[in-house]
Amino acid sequence: xxxxxxxxxxxxxxxxxxxxxxxxxxRDADRIRRRCIAVTSLTLLxxxxxxxxxATLHQFExxxxxxxxxxxxxxxxxxxxxxxxxxxxxxxxxxxxTTVATLRTKVRRFSFGRALVSExxxxxxxxxxSPWLLVTLLxxxxxxxxxxxxxxxxxxxxxxxxxxxxxxxxxxxCLSVKLDGIAGTAPAWGLALMIVGILIRSGIAPFxxxxxxLFEHASFGSALLFVTPIPGAYAAxxxxxxxAPDWALQSLALISLVTAVYxxxxxxxxxxxxxxxxxxxxxxxxxxxVGLEIATPVGLTGxxxxxxxxxxxxxxxxxxxxxxxxxxxxxxLTDYHGLYEHxxxxxxxxxxxxxxxxxxxxxxxxxxxxxxxxxxxxxWSFLGMxxxxxxxxxxxxxxxxxxQLFTGTVHVxxxxxxxxxxxxxxxxxxxxxxxxxxxxxxxxxxxxxxAAMQLVRAREHLGPAxxxxxxxxxxxxxxxxxxxxxxxxxxxxxxxxxxxxxVSTD
Amino acid sequence: MSxxxxxxxxxxGVVIAPSLLLLILGITSLVGHPLSERTIxxxxxxxxxxxxxxxxxxxxxxxxxxxxxxxxxxxxxxVIPEQHFHFHLKFVFDRLSVPFVILSFILCGTIxxxxxxxxxxxxxxxxxxxxxxxxxxxxVVSSLAGxxxxxxxxxxxxxxxxxxxxxFFHERPSPVRxxxxxxxxxxxxxxxxxxxxxxxxxxxxxxxxxVLMGSGxxxxxVAELSAQQALFxxxxxxxxxxxKSALVPFSGWLPRAMEGPTPSSAVFYGALSVxxxxxxxxxxxxILALSPVLxxxxxxxxxxxxxxxxxxxRVQTDIKTALAFASLTQVGIIVVEIGLxxxxxxxxxxxxxxxxxxxxxxxxxxxxxxxxALENAIGSHLPRTSSPWAKLLPRDVRxxxxxxxxxxxxxDALLVDSMVRPILNVFRWCDGIERRWTDWLAGGExxxxxxxxxxxxxxxxxx
Numbered sequence: 001x002x003x004x005x006x007x008x009x010x011x012x013x014x015x016x017x018x019x020x021x022x023x024x025x026x027r028d029a030d031r032i033r034r035r036c037i038a039v040t041s042l043t044l045l046x047x048x049x050x051x052x053x054x055a056t057l058h059q060f061e062x063x064x065x066x067x068x069x070x071x072x073x074x075x076x077x078x079x080x081x082x083x084x085x086x087x088x089x090x091x092x093x094x095x096x097x098t099t100v101a102t103l104r105t106k107v108r109r110f111s112f113g114r115a116l117v118s119e120x121x122x123x124x125x126x127x128x129x130s131p132w133l134l135v136t137l138l139x140x141x142x143x144x145x146x147x148x149x150x151x152x153x154x155x156x157x158x159x160x161x162x163x164x165x166x167x168x169x170x171x172x173x174c175l176s177v178k179l180d181g182i183a184g185t186a187p188a189w190g191l192a193l194m195i196v197g198i199l200i201r202s203g204i205a206p207f208x209x210x211x212x213x214l215f216e217h218a219s220f221g222s223a224l225l226f227v228t229p230i231p232g233a234y235a236a237x238x239x240x241x242x243x244a245p246d247w248a249l250q251s252l253a254l255i256s257l258v259t260a261v262y263x264x265x266x267x268x269x270x271x272x273x274x275x276x277x278x279x280x281x282x283x284x285x286x287x288x289x290v291g292l293e294i295a296t297p298v299g300l301t302g303x304x305x306x307x308x309x310x311x312x313x314x315x316x317x318x319x320x321x322x323x324x325x326x327x328x329x330x331x332x333l334t335d336y337h338g339l340y341e342h343x344x345x346x347x348x349x350x351x352x353x354x355x356x357x358x359x360x361x362x363x364x365x366x367x368x369x370x371x372x373x374x375x376x377x378x379x380w381s382f383l384g385m386x387x388x389x390x391x392x393x394x395x396x397x398x399x400x401x402x403x404q405l406f407t408g409t410v411h412v413x414x415x416x417x418x419x420x421x422x423x424x425x426x427x428x429x430x431x432x433x434x435x436x437x438x439x440x441x442x443x444x445x446x447x448x449x450x451a452a453m454q455l456v457r458a459r460e461h462l463g464p465a466x467x468x469x470x471x472x473x474x475x476x477x478x479x480x481x482x483x484x485x486x487x488x489x490x491x492x493x494x495x496x497x498x499x500x501x502x503v504s505t506d
Numbered sequence: 507m508s509x510x511x512x513x514x515x516x517x518x519g520v521v522i523a524p525s526l527l528l529l530i531l532g533i534t535s536l537v538g539h540p541l542s543e544r545t546i547x548x549x550x551x552x553x554x555x556x557x558x559x560x561x562x563x564x565x566x567x568x569x570x571x572x573x574x575x576x577x578x579x580x581x582x583x584x585v586i587p588e589q590h591f592h593f594h595l596k597f598v599f600d601r602l603s604v605p606f607v608i609l610s611f612i613l614c615g616t617i618x619x620x621x622x623x624x625x626x627x628x629x630x631x632x633x634x635x636x637x638x639x640x641x642x643x644x645x646v647v648s649s650l651a652g653x654x655x656x657x658x659x660x661x662x663x664x665x666x667x668x669x670x671x672x673x674f675f676h677e678r679p680s681p682v683r684x685x686x687x688x689x690x691x692x693x694x695x696x697x698x699x700x701x702x703x704x705x706x707x708x709x710x711x712x713x714x715x716x717v718l719m720g721s722g723x724x725x726x727x728v729a730e731l732s733a734q735q736a737l738f739x740x741x742x743x744x745x746x747x748x749x750k751s752a753l754v755p756f757s758g759w760l761p762r763a764m765e766g767p768t769p770s771s772a773v774f775y776g777a778l779s780v781x782x783x784x785x786x787x788x789x790x791x792x793i794l795a796l797s798p799v800l801x802x803x804x805x806x807x808x809x810x811x812x813x814x815x816x817x818x819x820r821v822q823t824d825i826k827t828a829l830a831f832a833s834l835t836q837v838g839i840i841v842v843e844i845g846l847x848x849x850x851x852x853x854x855x856x857x858x859x860x861x862x863x864x865x866x867x868x869x870x871x872x873x874x875x876x877x878x879a880l881e882n883a884i885g886s887h888l889p890r891t892s893s894p895w896a897k898l899l900p901r902d903v904r905x906x907x908x909x910x911x912x913x914x915x916x917x918d919a920l921l922v923d924s925m926v927r928p929i930l931n932v933f934r935w936c937d938g939i940e941r942r943w944t945d946w947l948a949g950g951e952x953x954x955x956x957x958x959x960x961x962x963x964x965x966x967x968x969x
Contacts (some may be wrong), residue, residue: 155948209944216954265933272955298589330958336679341629348536355666361659367584367593370655370700374591377704385701392697399669399689407676424538431536441593445584 007064008050016116029107036112040096047088078127082451091229095119101426103326114144139167154217162210170197202232205259215278224318253293259286264393273331284310299375300452305368313356316430320350336408347406349427354398364437517578520560527553528639540632547622554615575723596652607649621769641667654703665692671770684762695749702742725849729792736796751783753811758918764826772867777860804845812838821911
């Protein structure tokens with residue numbers, strides 16, 4: 001496999017861990033925050049470096065130069081490919097923004113050290129393709145939130161139960177596939193276990209209650225960072241997509257579709273802001289899974305694009321809610337708060353990120369959402385329209401909450417509540433990315449299409465063993481094959497330019 | 507520079523002018539450095555005048571050259587050639603779009619000038635003009651859209667700006683609730699529109715209106731769809747148009763929209779926004795020609811709306827609401843004209859009606875003042891005569907119609923009771939089930955959020 005020019009991935013994973021050591025001797029909360037900002041900034045630079053370095057190679061995947069980890073474990077453990085390349089900087093950016101936007105009222109509640117550990121685990125997860133290591137990392141990532149819940153003396157039973165079952169199911173599922181040995185003929189019980197593990201981790205109904213429970217009891221920042229990168233979707237791509245037959249993926253996609261609509265409806269009736277955010281996020285992450293499990297080029301491209309837009313938009317949206325919480329405490333949605341005159345910037349950003357998440361024109365998610373709808377309708381016709389229903393309900397929920405938080409009454413305050421400079425910087429950074437990606441979507445979509453085709457190729461080896469009865473293939477499958485053939489032809493040519501440069505704009 | 511290049515440049519300028527206005531006003535507001543009133547007024551003036559001049563120049567050139575169709579190609583915004591997916595940015599100047607975009611610029615320019623004075627030193631002055639710029643861009647994009655996706659983008663901008671303008675006086679709950687109602691109806695309309703766009707993609711292979719309507723310029727194009735396909739796509743578009751133009755059963759949002767400031771009420775709900783659904787039906791009128799059933803549905807919906815609005819307008823107790831329903835009456839008639847295939851008549855009707863209604867709505871506050879002066883002068887209320895036709899109906903029937911009209915056909919209550927409330931109740935029931943489940947798992951109360959008081963102490967009170 002091709003090497004990157006520098007060990008970007010290992011640096012990105014190691015830096016937060018070194019940062020934890022750097023924070024260890026410090027007691028001053030402000031200083032801890034500043035150091036954490038420095039570490040997360042450097043980590044972001046490493047992930048951006050990895051992405052850019054990878055882009056210059058014009059390959060489908062690459063691994064670190066000198067790759068110490070692979071030498072230790074005897075396998076190509078850490079890799080970067082079309083799928084993970086933008087996810088790494090996105091995750092690092094979320095950690096940086098969360099750290100930057102943590103106000104003094106929150107610095108004693110939010111554990112910067114644990115956040116850095118979580119970041120390291122997450123970046124390792126997103127750089128990992130080995131099933132066993134991936135399951136181990138997914139298991140490890142559940143530990144920091146558990147420590148936080150214990151430290152805050154909050155109930156942990158729901159969280160532990162769900163996460164335990166998820167890890168156990170994923171491990172057993174991987175074991176069954178490994179024992180079976182021949183890809184594409186994995187036993188149904190093993191696949192079922194793997195699916196259950198992924199459903200739980202992704203918060204797909206009816207396995208989603210751990211997520212609402214986490215938002216109830218953990219700090220908003222920790223809960224946000226734990227769920228927003230959607231590691232469950234990553235696990236689905238790496239563990240399930242290469243081995244699952246079409247019937248399994250389509251069943252999963254239908255469950256995800258129901259969840260998308262269910263969660264969007266639940267977001268409408270919530271009486272507290274964190275729960276509202278959680279359901280809004282659940283609906284979006286379910287939509288991402290719908291696209292992934294359709295497994296057609298268009299659906300996958302849509303899902304991967306929406307994944308990025310959800311990370312950016314809902315990450316920003318959550319940070320805005322967190323900033324408001326820092327000023328007012330937990331926010332009820334049973335009455336109006338009228339905060340607009342005090343926090344107009346936060347209000348505008350709340351609306352911008354909320355609407356970006358539902359694919360409003362001019363924002364990053366617009367084209368991705370349309371591709372996702374296109375893919376879903378292509379696959380299921382009328383059922384696919386549920387994607388549109390979910391987006392419509394989410395849009396109503398976002399504006400309803402905007403009105404409840406920022407309008408409807410006159411909020412009287414004795415001290416200024418306006419957005420602080422760090423918050424404004426975080427807001428502007430994300431706003432630029434959301435609008436920039438919305439106004440110039442082609443590079444992002446082309447890159448996601450490339451990644452989607454890579455995933456389609458990963459399923460090619462399943463061949464006729466895809467369905468349990470070796471049925472005739474569905475039109476979607478035929479589409480995949482045709483697309484794969486087209487891709488193979490293009491791969492046969494020397495890859496000297498990226499796909500976006502192939503695109504004709506005449 | 508060739509004529510084609512010149513037309514393309516000017517055409518692009520027509521869209522770029524309002525885009526820049528929104529960009530400048532939006533970004534300066536977002537970074538917390540709002541512009542002065544004078545600068546905002548000047549920028550608004552420049553943008554609308556530039557766009558209007560550009561549109562008029564194109565109209566003149568079209569008349570001189572005898573051209574009836576000027577496409578402005580801005581290339582593919584997004585393209586995945588292997589999957590035949592492209593998001594084409596294309597604007598079309600033709601016999602339909604040119605009058606409508608000129609109308610949009612003239613009315614928005616008038617309202618901009620009016621609002622500049624009307625909202626002088628109001629707290630929400632800058633906010634109003636940000637939404638105004640968003641609306642103007644939405645209208646221009648919707649008017650000139652050459653593909654259905656572009657039209658959808660314009661629609662969304664119009665929808666959001668309209669909802670936020672209805673909730674403009676947002677320190678009171680009532681405008682906010684009404685804004686949310688407007689937004690909800692618009693989202694349903696937009697969902698129907700998006701589905702129509704996707705369905706069209708699958709049936710014609712593209713969302714380009716040219717593919718949709720054959721090669722002929724509007725209104726002579728012939729759609730390349732079967733009657734069944736036309737009925738399916740057309741029905742979705744009709745639902746979208748009904749939501750956007752407040753046709754029955756979505757008429758409830760129109761009087762609620764009058765909660766906004768007078769300038770926005772005038773231009774948005776009296777003139778432009780309320781005609782957008784009808785305009786869209788005009789744009790896709792070749793589809794209507796393919797399906798008599800669809801045409802029949804359009805005519806029926808138009809007739810019902812016109813009849814309902816005419817009755818309702820007569821019993822309203824405030825002038826803006828009465829004008830709103832008077833507008834709706836005309837929109838209903840316009841829809842009937844479209845269903846009957848009278849496309850030029852419908853277009854002329856839209857232009858004439860929009861101008862008249864804008865004038866009436868802008869005049870409304872001072873008209874009330876004049877009425878009061880008249881009544882004070884003559885010492886009694888102005889005489890009101892009922893229609894001679896009304897006496898033909900029995901008293902009970904008249905009372906029933908009066909109550910029905912006063913309650914606006916109970917349409918809002920019907921939609922809420924039959925659709926909204928049951929759906930919300932199902933989700934609330936699910937929420938209760940989830941609570942019991944997590945309580946059982948946790949071995950106690952699992953929701954901290956239940957203990958968040960409705961009016962808790964805010965941080966500053968705790969300091």
